[in-house]
Amino acid sequence: MEFLMCLLIPGAAYVLGKAVLRVLYGKKEKLTRQDNFIVGGIVIIGLAQVANILVAFLGRTLSFGTKIFLVAFVACTVAAIAVLFCVRSKDKRIAFTPGHQVLYIIFGLLVILQAAYIVAGMPVYLGGDMTMETVQSFLTTDAAYTVNPMTGQPYELGIPSRLKLLCLPTLYAMLSSAFGVEAINMVWVLAPVFTLFGFYLVYSILAQVLFPENRKRRICFLLLVALLVWVGDYMLSVDGFDLLHAGYRGVSIRGAVLVPYTISLVLRKRWKPVLLCVLAEACIVWTLYGMGACLAVAVLLMVTEKVINGYKRRMGGKEDAVCNS
Amino acid sequence: MQLLKNAWDGWLSVTDDGKLMAILLAIILFYYFTKNQVKEHLLFRYTTVMTVLCILPVSAAVFMAYQTRFYGYQWIWTYVPVTAFIAFGGTVFLCDFWEDCKRERIQKAVVTAGLLAALLMCGRMGNAKWNVESVKQPLTAVENLLSEIVRDSAEPVCLWGPEEVVEYARSVRGDIELFYGRNMWDKSLNAYSYDTYPEEKEVCYQWMIYAQDWGGLENSVNIVGEKIFFNGVECIRTAVKDGVNVICLPGRMTEETLEVFESELGMTFVRYGEWLVWIAQKIN
16 A cells, blocks of 8 residues: 555645646746646645645544545645646657666666665654654544644643644654555654655755756756755755655655655745645644745845845846746 | 854854765866866756855845744755756766766776775765664663553553653653653754743753762762752652652662662663663552
8 A cells, every 4th residue: 555655645646736836837838847746745735734724723533534625635635637638738759768777877876775774774853743652542532633643642731822833743644544554654754754755855856957058967966955965964954864864744744745845946936836835835834834944045045136236226237037048 | 144154153053064065066176177067057057046046145144034943054955956057067077077088998998987985985884973863773671661551541541760761651651651752862953832941841851861970979060160969869859749659770880879779769660672761659
């Protein structure tokens, strides 16, 4: 079942993401295949949020939430296939041109090594996080936040509503229950591996944005990123550590996937999916009334560009394009 | 003022634990003072501005307020694309260096190898400084015991034991209740709930630490200028009164202490792996 889930979730994410981008940008979308996966992942977070509201705020059982999530997941995937069928476009087939194979092989090995490190060692940083206990308590009680995840005993005073809104524990509990995966494997193995692959998908988009004409530079960039993941394995909030030891946390998904993806979107002047990133962040991380890092990064990048272009105009120079391409 | 202080302390902590910030600053300075295309890229400008803003305590304090006080200083570095920019700067430097026809191939290889080695030495290569636990090595004895008790018990199991036992029990089994949870020693977890622990439980926790270290019956400890006295017998009475029906003690408890428990409480602890376990009659 774990294998089925590993095939089904990315496959559905690809279709969902492609359909959403087709709706947002029509046939002439110029986004990459990796964008489909990331946007699809964000759509799945959105579906989980709907189920989370039913379970955590409206008092429905987790089993009911899981059924609603699965029905919505299948319905959206079918609808996405229908959209893609109706609004067909000729995909530009990017042929794999040979060259720099050695670099690609080294990069692939580094990524597999990191995934194996997570799967084999389960080296988890538990400080300040109770996702595992929360998922276990959801599965045991078939409800959300009826008992204190730390002790398993009923709450005396309860928890802040803003925390209840975060949907990741509910998503993990639902996937664990729907696919019969042990919670410990769902939270500490599969979720971090998904985050790791999301991270490399986003960085491969960034590589294309930063080096649009040069494949050699793109693979060098990805190689350095893979090395930096090992190098950055020293403290929480650094990508390497977050990915290798805390990939299931909302802050890790935000730092490793959503924020770099937002940067890639702004560099490409694709604004609509930025809103999806902002919403996804609000669903998985405690933000200031929904205003989190993605919004701040998008606004600050835009302001930096405007200020510098304004300065150049005053100095009589040529304006910069956002992206070098 | 507190936010400002946190911002300054946070910067010291971020630079103490690893060297990525040093690499980031070095690359920014390198491209700032050399003539190249990177300097013209929006990513360079954004990273430079954000790095300066995250280092300056006043702007760092503003970012900390924006991200809510729930998070520490290190999280404001989420706004800075540290990994992306280091990889970007490094790629441009290495590729330009390799495309420079004036240099010998061996010279290029040596410089590249040297830079990569320097980069790798800036990290800890899978040996994180922060405490990481390999949860793949379960406390097998405890796991087997808990499975047996839960299977045979008609009522919920409420467990009390040393940190690693209760932490592990609650992580792998949602059907086990605890006398106190991981938030007893990981105080940051208390932000997730309005509930707090009464002082008696704090005392029991202190005794359990003492029992684990010394195996003794009673002692006292200074906590925030206040002397707390704890006694194993009293702590066990408190726990049982609170509904605990399984107690797991460290194996190093002295014979004298165990005899006191037997004579005063009528409790017999049975050795189970490296632990001493008592299970209440009604669920036994």
